[in-house]
Amino acid sequence: MTGVGEVAAFWILATITVGSAVVVALVRDLVRAVVALVGSFLGVAGLFILLSAEFLAVVQVLIYAGAISILMVFAIALTPRSARDNAETAMRWLALALALAMVGLLIAVATVTEWGPQAKEGFQETASAIGEALLNRYVLPFEVASVLLLAAMLGAVVMVRED
Amino acid sequence: MTLLDSWWDLRDLGHAVAAFLEWLGDRGVPSWLPYLVSTLVGLMALLLWALLSQLFFIWAERRLLARIQVRLGPNRAGPFGLLQPVADALKVLSKEMITPRGADKVLFWLAPIGVVVPAIVALGVIPFGQRMVLADLNVGLLFIVAVSSTATLFVFLAGWGSANKYSLLGAMRSVAMLISYEVVQVLALLAVAVFVGSIRLGDIVSWQGRYNTWLIFLQPLGLLGFLIASSVEVNRTPSDIAEAESEIVAGYHTEYGGIRWGMFQMAEYIAGFVVAATVAVLWLGGWTLWGLEEWVPGWLIFLIKLYGVFFLFIWLRGTLPRLRIDQLMGFAWKFLLPLMLLNVLLAGLEMVVWKETEAPAEVVLPIWAVGNIAIGVGLVVGWALLMGHLRPRNRPARSLLVREVGQIYYRPLEEV
Amino acid sequence: MGTRLLSGLELAHRLERVMPGVVVEAVPEWVEVSPQAVVDVGRFLRDDPELEMNFLSCLTAVDLLDHFEVVYHLQSLRHNHLMVLKAKLWERESPELPSVASVWPGAHLQEREAYDLMGIRFRGHPDLRRLFLWEGFPGHPLRKDWLGMPGQRMPGLETFPGEPEWRGEGRG
Amino acid sequence: MVGEPLVINVGPQHPSTHGVFRLKLTLDGERILDCEMVMGYLHRSMEKLAEERTWTQNIPFTDRTDYLSAMTGNLAYCLAVEKLAGIPVPPRAHWIRTIMAELQRFASHCMAIGTFVNDCGAWHTPLLYMMREREKVLDLFELACGARLTTNYMRIGGVARDLPPEFLPRLRELVKELPQRIAEYEELLVENEIIVARARGIGVLSAEQAIAYSVSGPMLRGSGVAWDLRKANPYAAYEQVEFDIPVGVHGDCYDRFLVRLAEMRQSVRILEQALDMIPSGPVQTPVPLALRPPPGEAYGRIESPRGELGFYVVSDGGPSPFRFHIRSPSLINLTPLPEMVRGLTVPDAIITLGSIDIVVGEVDR
Structure with missing residues (x-):
């Protein structure tokens, strides 16, 4: 993280991610909130690239910006009663308290861990490293996760069938 | 790599850019400047190429469709109607950009941008030549699919933002369709990655x-699945459900006028180029032509293949009727997905066998090629017969010819 | 061997036997029944095995200046014969008769058209609204006394252009 | 999971309602709950205008109701008036009328099938192939009577003018060429899996329903009822020609499409026989321009490409008809549409409307 380019890129991406996250919380219209959410997803993807984890960045774009945002939008469109806007709810204060607690936790973790130089040598291939790790050391969780996902999909199909 | 590697070697325009950057570097400019300049040059070249070939293809499509439909096509503006796309572009630019009253201003304005940007960004990864590629990421293939999947959300926003019943219907349909065909698309690309290993x-x-060899011989099923899936992603017949004129007027971009509508058209064409380029790179050997690329410029071969695949899309558009949305979805989940999974399994098996036996490529690849093509054809034809002709309901029929009046021949359709 | 036109007299005898007093007048070309019995006559004509008039070919309303006339052309697809059934309505202000839409659903739109253009109400019609003109349209155009035309002239030419007592303004 | 119903207008201004005709669809998601037809946008009240003109001056009206088959419109009106006034028609005129009616049927079915397949999504290609054939037929009409669309060719008592000498040779060439063209359509369209998948089992109308709703023409035959006025009540020269009536079996959009395609073949077969059997001689019995038929009424009807086209004319002895009613097949064929469309999706409703093949000029009159 030495060159001036990386530092500038980092700050830009950081502001994008946090900024759109704040927008998601504050904006009235839910669909606009989803658009801001996509903005923060892309910001996170940018941060991944900065950490030279390009495979994760591309998967982040594909999964989050591509599919999860659609999921959110469909959820909004198909819930009949949702008033389509971020109306004030009674849970406001509880949410604020929870948020503050979360911020406190993050700051604590950030200060405790020592951040030493990570990226010693330059840009090296991480996609194949992830692939090998998934299929060698972590093959069991990989298989269990896929079975879980399959079960979830079948469950969804069964739930929606009319007859 | 080759005898002539200096800048005037036109077989790969990348040499010229590299020579210019070296010359720039010696001038003692700050280290990041050449990097910035090469990006700008690459971007300009890509955009110029995309827009020019889009204009060309607007003309080519209208003329080709005309030839398919036994008519002439535009021939008034300029010789052979060559200036017609310019006329269209000027018309689109000069038309007023109306925003419907009930529309959600921000989303309505954002949607066309959100649809065009992914298509252009995906162009950056495509290798026109050995050194003619803007950013040869080592996740290039996945990058194309990931970026073009973000456009789906903005298609929905276009429908949702323009506060019009027809656009809403069109938006819901197109999103459901794009999602289900993305799965098929990724699986088709996976099979290629398994073969090549990267x-x-x-x-x-x-x-x-x-x-x-060209991967088309080794992966025919993958190519079939990818072509069908991408013709859905790019909204071209036989699946232009989103803007099915005969049903819901113009789908999600009904309310758009002027350059905003023009952007949707540009996005459709450039996404079409991205898909055609992917097919050309993956299945048709990119800029290599069994050694010919030593003499003929690599990027020329690549462009010929790209335009050939795009011509296939135009041909599809001119001949096939449109499938209903639920048939299209059924086709994706029940026919294409199992086929693609089988294809990935097949590719995996073949790679394992090849690695175990360490047989030389000249022996193994032809066998795989013949085997894959046979299996592919057998599967498609067998499945089509099973789903189609064997079921009496779907068999094309003829009407009875009767001589006398008064008889009733009605039989209710037996439910299958 | 074309479609045989059933004679009105024979039909009148057949109707008299089944429903006495329903036939008002019988002429070789058509048979006329009382308007209020149109539905029963229709059901009989459709269900009777020899006649089996299952196809209502055409339903027309005619304004004969002193009374309205609803003409039904009925066709049997199996026996290939055609008959004409008429019903006369004498009151001019609000002519009314029961709708045959229950016997032949094909009359649905034709009755709506007769109501819209001629002003004949069909009792029991599932959805009697104007078919072509908009709801607030004044009057029913096909009536002879609807003089919406310029010069308030009676429809129909009395004489030909070029004939001696032609009094048109040189038209034709 | 029933959301709130969405009412959309497949409005008067819509690419595939074949003219100014509106369908108000109440939708639950994609399924149609109810469909209401709103018409009258093209109502010119032909029946009122006809009472103002003489019997011969009314002939041009009959072109403009069903503007896709003007010849059959003329023929039906002239038959009705000839029956009313008892005017004989010379044999050559009978044959010319048969030739013209069958040519018009071929051209009209070209449009019907072309637009139906166009609604299925085949991007105008089949429509323009069939337009090529239709142009040849319209050229023949122009040769015979000077007009392509509103022909105004038939007169009471026969036909306006005799056929020009080069008409029959050109018709013979056309009749030789048409069978392969129809074979080409069958190969292009009937074998097409997507059209079978889109149209089979959609917009079903059973035989009983068809008869009850007094539907006629290809729609009635598509539902399996063998009924064709050219056979049941032969007029013009149909008695001396041999032809079959195509009949569907399942009464859905696909069968109606097949029936129309087969009818095109039968029309060509009739034309071949007519070419050999047409006699020479006068083409019109002289009828005074100031025709005053005896008081009375007549109901003349023929098999137009859309169904049973009838003219109920009442005469009070005056120079102009007392009552001039058009039995329009398109309007009556529309009656079962709400029934057929309930429960389908929007694209299916559009195809069902396309398969009924209405001409709004004839619906609204």
Whole structure:
């Protein structure tokens, strides 16, 4: 993280991610909130690239910006009663308290861990490293996760069938 | 790599840019400047190429469709109607950009941008030549699919933002369709990655160059699945459900006028180029032509293949009727997905066998090619017969010819 | 061997036997029944095995200046014969008769058209609204006394252009 | 999971309602709950205008109701008036009328099938192939009577003018060429899996329903009822020609499409026989321009490409008809549409409307 380019890129991406996250919380219209959410997803993807984890960045774009945002939008469109806007709810204060607690936790973790130089040598291939790790050391969780996902999909199909 | 590697060697325009950057570097400019300049040059070249070929293809499509439909096509503006696309562009630019009253201003304005940007960004990864690629990421293939999947959300926003019943219907339909065909698309690309062993587009092209084979022979099923899935992603017949004129007027971009509508059209064409380029790189050997690329410029071969695939889309558009949305979805989940999974399994098996036996490529690849093509044809024809003709309900029929009046021949359709 | 036109007299005898007093007048070309019995006559004509008039070919309303006339052309697809059934309505202000839409659903739109253009109400019609003109349209255009035309002239030419007592303004 | 119903207008201004005709669809998601037809946008009240003109001056009206088959419109009106006034028609005129009616049927079915397949999504290609054939037929009409669309060719008592000498040779060439063209359509369209998948089992109308709703023409035959006025009540020269009536079996959009395609073949067969059997001689019995038929009424009807086209004319002895009613097949064929469309999706409703093949000029009159 030495060159001036990386530092500038980092700050830009950081502001994008946090900024759109704040927008998601504050904006009235839910669909606009989803658009801001996509903005923060892309910001996170940018941060991944900065950490030279390009495979994760591309998967982040594909999964989050591509599919999860659609999921959110469909959820909004198909819930009949949702008033389509971020109306004030009674849970406001509880949410604020929870948020503050979360911020406190993050700051604590950030200060405790020592951040030493990570990226010693330059840009090296991480996609194949992830692939090998998934299929060698972590093959069991990989298989269990896929079975879980399959079960979830079948469950969804069964739930929606009319007859 | 070749005898003539200096800048005037037109076989790969990348040499010229590299020579210019070296010259720039010696001038003692700050270290990041050449990097910035090469990006700008690459971007300009890509955009110029995309827009020019889009204009060309607007003309080519209208003329080709006309030839298919036994008519002439535009021939008034300029010789052979060549200025017609310019006229269209001027018309689109000069038309007023109306925003419907009930529309959600921000989303309505954002949607066309959100649809065009992914299509252009995906162009950056495509290798036109050995050194003619803007950014040869080692996740190139996945990058194309990921970026073009973000456009789906903005298509929905277009429908949702323009506060019009027809656009809403069109938006819901197109999103459901795009999602289900993305799965098929990724699986089709996966099979290619299994064969080549890497998803860097440069590696894929050099792999095909090294073994002097085209993956179309090794992966026919993958190509079939990818072509069908991408014709849905790009909203071209036989699946232009989103803007099915005969049903819901113009789908999600009904309310758009002027350059905003023009952007949707540009996005459709450039996404079409991206898909055609992917097919050209993955299945047709990119800029290699079994050694011919030593003499003929690599990027020329690549463009010929790209335009050939795009011509296939135009041909599809001119001839096939449109499937209903639920049939299209059924086709994706029940027919294409199992086929693609089988294809990935097949590719995996073949790679394992090849690695175990360490047999030389010249022996193994032809066997795989013949085997894959046979299995592919057998599967498609067998499945089509099973789903189609064997079921009496779907068999094309003829009407009875009767001589006398008064008889009733009605029989209710037996439910299958 | 074309479609045989059933004679009105024979039909009148057949109707008299089944429903006495329903036939008002019988002429070789058509048979006329009392308007209020149109539905029963229709059901009989459709269900009777020899006649089996299952196809209502055409339903027309005619304004004969002193009374309205609803003409039904009925066709049997199996026996290939055609008959003409008429019903006369004498009151001019609000002519009314029961709708045959229950016997032949094909009359649905034709009755709506007769109501819209001629002003004949069909009792029991599932959805009697104007078919072509908009709801607030004044009057029913096909009536002879609807003089919406310029010069308030009676429809129909009395004489030909070029004939001696032609009094048109040189038209034709 | 029933959301709130969405009412959309497949409005008067819509690419595939074949003219100014509106369908108000109440939708639950994609399924149609109810469909209401709103018409009258093209109502010119032909029946009122006809009472103002003489019997011969009314002939041009009959072109403009069903503007896709003007010849059959003329023929039906002239038959009705000839029956009313008892005017004989010379044999050559009978044959010319048969030739013209069958040519018009071929051209009209070209449009019907072309637009139906166009609604299925085949991007105008089949429509323009069939337009090529239709142009040849319209050229023949122009040769015979000077007009392509509103022909105004038939007169009471026969036909306006005799056929020009080069008409029959050109018709013979056309009749030789048409069978392969129809074979080409069958190969292009009937074998097409997507059209079978889109149209089979959609917009079903059973035989009983068809008869009850007094539907006629290809729609009635598509539902399996063998009924064709050219056979049941032969007029013009249909008695001396041999032809079959195509009949569907399942009464859905696909069968109606097949029936129309087969009818095109039968029309060509009739034309071949007519070419050999047409006699020479006068083409019109002289009828005074100031025709005053005896008081009375007549109901003349023929098999137009859309169904049973009838003219109920009442005469009070005056120079102009007392009552001039058009039995329009398109309007009556529309009656079962709400029934057929309930429960389908929007694209299916559009195809069902396309398969009924209405001409709004004839619906609204």
